[in-house]
Amino acid sequence: MSRITTLYFLIFLSLYLQNSFGQQPKNPGMKWPVDIEKSLAVAGDNRSELEKVLNHYSAKPSDSLKYKAVAYLIRNMVWHYSAVKLVPEMNKLSLLVAKADSLYYSLVRGKNSKELAAQDVNAGVMHIRKQILEMMTTLDINDDDTQILTDINDTEDHNARFLIEQVEHAFWLRQNAPLVRKLSFAEFCQTILPYKFVNEKYVSRSAPFFYNFFSKYLGEVKNDKDSIIENIHRYNITIANFKKILGNYPLPEKVGFEELLFVLPFERWDCFDLTNFGALILNACGLPIKIEYNVTGKLFAGSHSTGAFLNVPGLNQFTFETTVPSKIAGKGYWRGLMNFYQICFEPQTNTPFFLKEKNEVTPTELSSPLLKDMSYMRVDTTTVTLPFKLQTSNKLAYLATFNRITGISCTSWGLINKKTKTVSFRNAIPGSLYFPVYLNGETKVLFGSPFFLKVDSIKDKVVYSKRSFDIFKKRILDSVFITRKFPEKAPLRALSKELVGTFILASDSSDFKNADTVYVLDYIPKFEPQDLVLKTKRAYRYYRIVAPKLTSRVTLGEIEFLTNKSFNYKNTIAPTPLYRFNFSDRGKIPDSGLTKITDNINRRLPQYDGNVETAPRQNIYITQQFSQPTFVTHLRIIPLNANNGIVPGNQYILYCWEDGDWKKIGEVRKATDQFLFFDKLETNKIYWLKNITRGREEAPFILDEEGQQRFFYTDIFNELRWT
Numbered sequence: 103m104s105r106i107t108t109l110y111f112l113i114f115l116s117l118y119l120q121n122s123f124g125q126q127p128k129n130p131g132m133k134w135p136v137d138i139e140k141s142l143a144v145a146g147d148n149r150s151e152l153e154k155v156l157n158h159y160s161a162k163p164s165d166s167l168k169y170k171a172v173a174y175l176i177r178n179m180v181w182h183y184s185a186v187k188l189v190p191e192m193n194k195l196s197l198l199v200a201k202a203d204s205l206y207y208s209l210v211r212g213k214n215s216k217e218l219a220a221q222d223v224n225a226g227v228m229h230i231r232k233q234i235l236e237m238m239t240t241l242d243i244n245d246d247d248t249q250i251l252t253d254i255n256d257t258e259d260h261n262a263r264f265l266i267e268q269v270e271h272a273f274w275l276r277q278n279a280p281l282v283r284k285l286s287f288a289e290f291c292q293t294i295l296p297y298k299f300v301n302e303k304y305v306s307r308s309a310p311f312f313y314n315f316f317s318k319y320l321g322e323v324k325n326d327k328d329s330i331i332e333n334i335h336r337y338n339i340t341i342a343n344f345k346k347i348l349g350n351y352p353l354p355e356k357v358g359f360e361e362l363l364f365v366l367p368f369e370r371w372d373c374f375d376l377t378n379f380g381a382l383i384l385n386a387c388g389l390p391i392k393i394e395y396n397v398t399g400k401l402f403a404g405s406h407s408t409g410a411f412l413n414v415p416g417l418n419q420f421t422f423e424t425t426v427p428s429k430i431a432g433k434g435y436w437r438g439l440m441n442f443y444q445i446c447f448e449p450q451t452n453t454p455f456f457l458k459e460k461n462e463v464t465p466t467e468l469s470s471p472l473l474k475d476m477s478y479m480r481v482d483t484t485t486v487t488l489p490f491k492l493q494t495s496n497k498l499a500y501l502a503t504f505n506r507i508t509g510i511s512c513t514s515w516g517l518i519n520k521k522t523k524t525v526s527f528r529n530a531i532p533g534s535l536y537f538p539v540y541l542n543g544e545t546k547v548l549f550g551s552p553f554f555l556k557v558d559s560i561k562d563k564v565v566y567s568k569r570s571f572d573i574f575k576k577r578i579l580d581s582v583f584i585t586r587k588f589p590e591k592a593p594l595r596a597l598s599k600e601l602v603g604t605f606i607l608a609s610d611s612s613d614f615k616n617a618d619t620v621y622v623l624d625y626i627p628k629f630e631p632q633d634l635v636l637k638t639k640r641a642y643r644y645y646r647i648v649a650p651k652l653t654s655r656v657t658l659g660e661i662e663f664l665t666n667k668s669f670n671y672k673n674t675i676a677p678t679p680l681y682r683f684n685f686s687d688r689g690k691i692p693d694s695g696l697t698k699i700t701d702n703i704n705r706r707l708p709q710y711d712g713n714v715e716t717a718p719r720q721n722i723y724i725t726q727q728f729s730q731p732t733f734v735t736h737l738r739i740i741p742l743n744a745n746n747g748i749v750p751g752n753q754y755i756l757y758c759w760e761d762g763d764w765k766k767i768g769e770v771r772k773a774t775d776q777f778l779f780f781d782k783l784e785t786n787k788i789y790w791l792k793n794i795t796r797g798r799e800e801a802p803f804i805l806d807e808e809g810q811q812r813f814f815y816t817d818i819f820n821e822l823r824w825t
Contacts, residue, residue: 137177145257154262174291178448182256184304194241195360205230243352271309279388280325293390296447300378306358312386323388334426377407380422396439403506440513444474459497465512477529486530499525499540506800509764510537548762574785574806582809583684583777587791588746588799589813597657598741603650608642629743630681633736641731648723657742659714664696664736673701681776717742748776752795759788
């Protein structure tokens with residue numbers, strides 16, 4: 103059982119014991135309602151602080167609505183906890199941030215978004231950065247006294263002042279913020295009132311603090327889509343500039359706010375951190391935001407959280423700090439992702455946490471009681487009913503999909519109907535590869551064959567394969583050359599296609615006025631080294647690769663200038679070898695007599711850095727100047743790509759889906775070429791090639807009669823042509 107699941111179990115057990123053993127008041131004169139008493143019982147020494155808030159709002163009839171809001175907060179606080187807390191609240195770091203806030207606001211006050219992006223603002227930000235660095239050396243921030251507490255239930259933590267500030271500010275917004283006035287009281291409680299959304303993310307500040315800090319930067323909040331987009335844009339600019347000013351985060355632990363404004367390493371900071379703070383800040387400024395996340399992608403593993411507007415139709419979700427909501431709303435926008443869930447402040451009864459049998463284990467990825475399935479609003483969904491003939495005490499079954507980290511990951515749930523021996527999934531997503539499973543303890547057990555869900559647009563019904571993927575003739579293959587772990591990406595293929603028409607100039611002068619055209623690219627280059635044979639008849643000092651007229655960039659991941667060894671140039675080395683995709687390719691590698699010129703080559707530039715995943719961003723042309731006239735005979739190029747082929751030196755494991763699990767085929771292989779050789783593989787079986795050396799992108803595939811890899815979403819069903 104995961105740590106998060108254990109915490110929820112302990113919360114539930116505590117509430118259950120109160121019900122079972124009469125710890126809640128039973129007499130008619132009880133002071134607080136039963137659901138509030140349950141939270142108070144968990145609060146321990148902090149009970150008195152919570153009761154101060156209840157007493158504060160129950161004393162006057164005019165505060166009856168505020169009392170309802172407080173009751174909502176306190177009865178639901180019990181479902182929330184913080185992984186880390188740092189005290190004291192006023193520390194040296196907060197003083198540093200306050201100084202940065204003062205200096206930055208003096209710089210940007212009264213400026214619009216266009217002016218915020220101007221050079222003088224950027225120069226001002228760098229000047230403030232110098233002042234902050236000086237202040238950091240005198241403060242000795244690492245000397246702060248800290249106390250770290252782990253897994254603290256929120257009822258044990260927040261004091262009366264914090265909660266009263268939160269409530270008062272929320273009701274001020276209810277009167278003064280146009281977007282908040284539109285909300286029902288229930289929506290208001292679910293969105294504006296909460297002091298946090300994501301568990302394990304400690305938040306040390308209440309809404310008034312966030313409003314005072316950020317509202318001056320966001321501009322006026324109006325009931326208008328363009329204005330809302332502008333507010334989000336200004337928020338992103340503000341966070342980006344504070345990160346430039348403050349630099350790297352100096353403390354070993356997060357403090358509950360200030361870390362948002364610093365640069366943190368990826369392993370300590372993720373999209374859920376950004377979204378939790380971003381939603382709280384925007385809500386505090388009168389922009390009603392809910393947090394949603396997709397449980398995984400069809401091809402890409404891992405969850406991603408986003409902000410979603412409440413009661414503002416026509417604006418899609420957005421990622422804090424990097425994007426703004428666009429008006430291009432529509433379910434097709436998210437077609438590469440699986441189910442979307444909203445993170446709620448109050449528990450949702452229609453979740454596995456509450457629907458399961460008493461001792462039934464739920465998958466970690468769907469174990470939270472605070473989930474609300476929003477998939478039907480973000481992607482096309484349908485109901486699919488599968489036979490379930492196994493004997494089990496479980497109430498739930500799941501649709502899982504491929505996940506490179508865990509093998510498979512559950513994305514949605516359904517209730518098992520013991521009478522009909524079926525299970526129905528209401529929010530299944532067409533165009534998805536599914537593994538139907540239930541849990542035996544913590545082990546995912548298959549109760550049917552994997553299938554690919556499609557909707558027949560003509561017959562308007564759900565169709566799926568019954569037992570196996572009988573796409574190709576059943577065959578055992580004697581020789582298979584595996585060349586990729588992930589399909590080629592369509593956006594990168596499009597960039598490669600744009601290279602057609604690229605031309606190469608050679609000149610004796612840097613102005614290229616009397617240049618000779620020595621090559622014109624007339625084909626779509628592949629994602630591998632290839633030689634362009636130049637029409638050079640002599641040596642030139644300057645060479646230039648020019649983008650076609652219709653594009654503005656030369657998206658080449660690697661460029662090597664080659665010459666014949668017979669010229670005996672001094673600054674040369676062996677060029678990057680051409681790729682070999684099978685054994686017979688060895689005989690196709692010519693003894694070309696070519697060598698790579700290193701004279702005046704800047705290895706820090708992306709086209710020369712040895713990394714095919716980097717390329718010049720917006721270069722209309724690339725110019726290379728040699729120290730002396732040089733006879734270049736060939737250009738060896740590799741278009742920008744994701745490097746998802748077989749990389750020599752990397753180690754790989756091939757898996758096959760058999761008997762309800764991923765079975766390893768053979769031992770770990772260390773690649774020596776751009777292929778891995780296997781024999782006795784079968785068509786139509788599901789395979790997964792895992793790179794254990796590097797990379798994050800892997801996808802399942804099957805083999806056709808020729809032994810060629812066919813990836814599900816791009817080659818077989820062509821569901822994700824853009825991927």
